[in-house]
Amino acid sequence: MTIQIDLTGKVALVTGASRGIGAEIARVFARAGAHVFVNGRNEQTLQELCSELGGNAEPLAFDVCDPKAIKEAFQKLFKQTKQLDILVNNAGILDDALIGMVTEAQVERTFATNTFSVLYTSQYGSRLMQRSSRDSSGNAKGGSIINVSSIIGRVGNHGQAVYAGSKAAVIGITQSLAKELAGSGIRVNAIAPGFIDTDMTRTIPEDKYKERMSSIAMKRIGTPEDIANTALFLASDLASYVTGQVIGVDGGMLI
Amino acid sequence: MTTERLKVVFAEALGLPAEKITDDLAYNSIKEWDSTAHMILVAALEDTFDVMLDTDDIIDMSSVAKAREILKKYDIEC
Ligand SMILES: NC(=O)c1ccc[n+]([C@@H]2O[C@H](COP(=O)([O-])OP(=O)(O)OC[C@H]3O[C@@H](n4cnc5c(N)ncnc54)[C@H](OP(=O)(O)O)[C@@H]3O)[C@@H](O)[C@H]2O)c1
Numbered sequence: 242m243t244i245q246i247d248l249t250g251k252v253a254l255v256t257g258a259s260r261g262i263g264a265e266i267a268r269v270f271a272r273a274g275a276h277v278f279v280n281g282r283n284e285q286t287l288q289e290l291c292s293e294l295g296g297n298a299e300p301l302a303f304d305v306c307d308p309k310a311i312k313e314a315f316q317k318l319f320k321q322t323k324q325l326d327i328l329v330n331n332a333g334i335l336d337d338a339l340i341g342m343v344t345e346a347q348v349e350r351t352f353a354t355n356t357f358s359v360l361y362t363s364q365y366g367s368r369l370m371q372r373s374s375r376d377s378s379g380n381a382k383g384g385s386i387i388n389v390s391s392i393i394g395r396v397g398n399h400g401q402a403v404y405a406g407s408k409a410a411v412i413g414i415t416q417s418l419a420k421e422l423a424g425s426g427i428r429v430n431a432i433a434p435g436f437i438d439t440d441m442t443r444t445i446p447e448d449k450y451k452e453r454m455s456s457i458a459m460k461r462i463g464t465p466e467d468i469a470n471t472a473l474f475l476a477s478d479l480a481s482y483v484t485g486q487v488i489g490v491d492g493g494m495l496i
Numbered sequence: 497m498t499t500e501r502l503k504v505v506f507a508e509a510l511g512l513p514a515e516k517i518t519d520d521l522a523y524n525s526i527k528e529w530d531s532t533a534h535m536i537l538v539a540a541l542e543d544t545f546d547v548m549l550d551t552d553d554i555i556d557m558s559s560v561a562k563a564r565e566i567l568k569k570y571d572i573e574c
Pocket of ligand 1: 256257258259260261262263280281282283286303304305306331332333334335354389390391392433434435436437438439440441442
């Protein structure tokens, strides 16, 4: 049996889609037929990805740390499409430090990027979804919000209190919004990736890299596609009864 | 004065008869206009008048009169 996921007619926004996991999610969504707005801070990089994806993608550059920029981006989306079906909150940064050396600036930047942004995009995104979430007969068509958390947000890690806190908060936000928005047909789920091959993990010192690899039961690093396929499932009607969940995609990693 | 169009949107969104929609009808003063109904009302106003309201305006929309005043900022006379 072949199952094909078809997102034709759906409009998606993926934050942090200029590279890594977000770019792969945008590719997979566009291939499934969705119209994808790809976000990042650099218009040029986003343009390049959009050229690769053909007509199914367009850039929506803004800094997720700036609530005013988020508002303006959603106003643009509102004017242009009046529709949003899928929102992927993926933009994120990793900045490790032992607790004694954590700076205020680091805390603020990490939480602004990884956590506060999720609240603001979900606020505007869910409003847009609520408006486009009923079909002509008034039935909820539904929307899907997918938040990219982390295995670190679930179990914590040495030297990662700030990152872990910012990602654990994303799980709380996910579970709360799932309850609040279920009545509007909007599902809210999180993905908790393990150790994935992107720019974020390429800068890790060699000994730490080896340690991480040896903690993965499946004995391979994850690929952005592993995460994108899970996002595709959560975005699709196959997951129409799935909400408030945190799906670990980590090859059986133990931290 | 609450005009016809605004009255209709409020009445439909809050599930009230149109004669109950007066200028001084206030948010949270009746059970039909609670926070859940408020978000439904906002969506209805946005649909009808084709705008996207700021979060601050949604929070400030404390009465029918205030709603009209806020919509005026978006060049909507109603
Ligand atoms: N890689 C892993 O092993 C792993 C594991 C668990 C969780 N995650 C999570 O997965 C997500 C994606 O990570 P990744 O590995 O793909 O990282 P990455 O390769 O470093 O990419 C990060 C993306 O986020 C964007 N971004 C960062 N700050 C932004 C801001 N202020 N405004 C808008 N966009 C911003 C970047 O775009 P620009 O720099 O172009 O603006 C880029 O597209 C993150 O939330 C991360 O925490 C990753």
